[in-house]
Amino acid sequence: MNDTVSWVGLSVSLLLVAVAAGISWWQRLGLQRQILIAAIRALVQLLLVGAALTLVISPGRSIWWSWLWVMAMLGYAATVARRRAPEVPHLLTLALASFTVAAVVTLGVLFGLHVFPLTGRTLVPIAGMMVGNSMTATVLAGRRLTDELRDKRDEVEARLALGQPSRQAATPYVRAALRAALTPQIETTKATGLVFLPGAMTGLILAGAAPFQAVLVQAVVMFLVLAATATTTTVIALGLIRRLFTPDHRLVYLPAPADQ
C-alpha cells in the first residue's frame, strides 16, 4: 500500500526530531540530550510492541494470545494508576477491578453485539484505547474522592453522627469526584471533529481507509471511551468507599499526602 511508511521514510522523519533538538540548541534550553533519548526510547518501545503485536494478532494465531495481551495491559495500567496516585489507598486492586468491569461491559457490547468482529486485530487496539483513555479518569476519580473525604472529614463525620450510613454520608463527595473525573472526557467528546481529529480516525485515514469509514470507527471509539470512563470511575469510587469506611460506619484515618 502506498500509504505505509517505509524504513527510509521513518529515517527521514527523524529530521523532525533534529528540528526539536535544533530549537533546544538554538535557544540554549539544554534539552537536546533528553529529546534524543525520548525519541529513541519511544521508537524502540514502539518497535518492540509492533513486533509483539505482529506475533499476537497475526492471522491464524489463537485469539487467546490477544486476550492474554489484554489482561497484561489491564495489569500494567493498574500499576501505572497506583504509581500516579500513591495517596489513594488500595488503588492497585481497585483499578484492576475497575478496568476488568469496564472491559467486560464495553468489549461485551462491541463484540457481543457484533459492532466489530472479534479478532486479535480488533480486540487488542480497542481494549488498549479503552484502558488508556479511562486510566486518567480513574486516577482523577480516586484522587478527588480521597481528597474530598480527607479535607471534608468534619462534614462527613457530622453526617455520620446524625446516623447516616457511610454510603449515604459519602454520596455528595462521590458525586463531586465522578463529575470531576468525567467532565474532561465529556468536553473532549463534544469537541471531537471540530477542535481536533482524534488518533484512531487520523491513523485510519493515514493508513488509507475511506474518511467516512474512519469517522464511523472513531465515533464507536468515543462512545467506548465514554462508557469505559463512566464505568471505571464508578467502580473506583464505590470500591474506595468500601475501603475508606469501616463496616461500623467510621471514616478511616486518611493521612495528608505530605505525611506519607
Place this chain on the structure above:
Amino acid sequence: MDEAFEFDRITVRRADRRVLDEVTARIPATGITVISGPSGAGKTTLLRLCNRLEVPDDGTIRYRGRPLDELDPLVLRRRVGMVFQRSVPFPGSVADNLAVAHPDAHAEEMSAALNRVALDPGLLPQEARTLSGGELQRMCLARTLVTQPETLLLDEPTSALDEQPKQVFESTARELAAQGITIVWVTHDSAQAGRVADRIYQLRDGHLTRAAGEARP
C-alpha cells in the same frame, strides 16, 4: 442512679502515646455532666468514642447497660447525638440541613426543632452558611435534635462564640436537660463548667476523675 455511659478501663493509643489510659467512670443519665480538662487531654476522643466515631483499643463502653459494640451504630448515633466544636453547615438552606438528619421531617417538626434552640423558624429557607456563628452552632444543635436523641454529646460547642451567643447556647442546653435529655458537655472553660454542670469530671493525663464541689449550685 441510672447510668448513661459506663467506661470500663478504656484505653486509646495514638502512635506511642496513650490518649486515654484505662479510663473507668460512670456518667449519670440525668442533667449535664461536664468533662473538663486541658487541651489535648483526650476529651474530644472520649466523646467520639461515645458516638462510635472511634473505637477504643482496649476496654468496654456501655450505653444504658449495653456494650456499644453490641448496638447498631446507626441507631446508637440517632439516640446519642453529637454537636462538634466547629459548626459544619451542609450545603443548602437551614431546612436542607435539618432534612439531612430527618429527610421526612415536616415543616412543623423543623420549626419546633428551631424553637427548642431559640432560633426563629423564619430562618428555615435561609442559606445555612449565611448564619452568624451563634446561630450556626444552634442550627447544628437543632439538626441533631431532629433525630430525637435521648443523649447529647457537646464538644466545646461555644469555644468560637462571643459572650452573648455563648450564654444563649448555655441556657438552651439547660432547658434541654430540664426536658430530660442527658447531656455530656466537654469544655476547657472552667467558668462555663461551673455555670452549666450538674457534675464535673476532670480528664488529665489520660485519667478521668470526679471533681468534688465545683458544680452549679
